[in-house]
Amino acid sequence: MVNHYETVFVLTPVLSEPQMKEAVDKFENLLTQxxxxxxxxxxxxxxKLAYPIQAKTxxxxxxxxxxxxxxxxxxxxxxxxRDERVLRFLTTRLDKYAFEYAEKRRNHTKKEEx
Numbered sequence: 001m002v003n004h005y006e007t008v009f010v011l012t013p014v015l016s017e018p019q020m021k022e023a024v025d026k027f028e029n030l031l032t033q034x035x036x037x038x039x040x041x042x043x044x045x046x047x048k049l050a051y052p053i054q055a056k057t058x059x060x061x062x063x064x065x066x067x068x069x070x071x072x073x074x075x076x077x078x079x080x081x082r083d084e085r086v087l088r089f090l091t092t093r094l095d096k097y098a099f100e101y102a103e104k105r106r107n108h109t110k111k112e113e114x
Contacts, residue, residue, distance in 0.1 A: 002067050004039075004099045009080060009089035010059035013046060020060050023085045027064065030079060036068035040106050053087045065094075065102055 011023055020043075028038055044061035053059070068076075073091060080089040094102060 001070055003070055004065070004067055004094040004102075005073065005091055006063065006065045006094055006098075006102065007076070007080075007089060007091040008061065008063050010049070010053075010061055010087045011085050012054075012087055013056055013058045013060060015060065015085060019085075023083070024062050024064075026083075027076070027079070030076065031064070031066050031068055031072075034068065034072050034075070036066050036072065038064065038066050040065040040102070049087075056087065059087050065106075 007027075009027075011020055015023065024041070024043065028041065031038060040063070042063040044063065046058055047061050048058050049056065070093075077089070077091060080086050092098075
């Protein structure tokens with residue numbers, strides 16, 4: 001069964017801009033190669049962490065919203081765990097209300113950019 005998901009992950013701040021983009025592209029490609037559809041990608045950039053993680057006080061935040069088979073989530077989270085560039089990640093399934101809110105937020109952001 002295909003569900004809507006959102007993953008927020010934090011990459012180590014020692015990466016260069018191209019390395020950060022490559023890491024995000026890796027997870028996007030992993031999703032699309034396994035039948036997923038990327039709905040939205042937001043790069044929030046370098047932000048201060050609430051508490052130090054691996055002696056780091058900041059990290060690159062990225063959000064991916066996507067549709068994928070439920071069974072694939074375990075594989076995706078295994079890849080996040082194995083990738084040394086990822087400090088933390090959180091994947092949540094969006095219910096219909098959260099999905100509608102995310103859609104409204106996406107559309108509002110696009111109008112502001114135009």
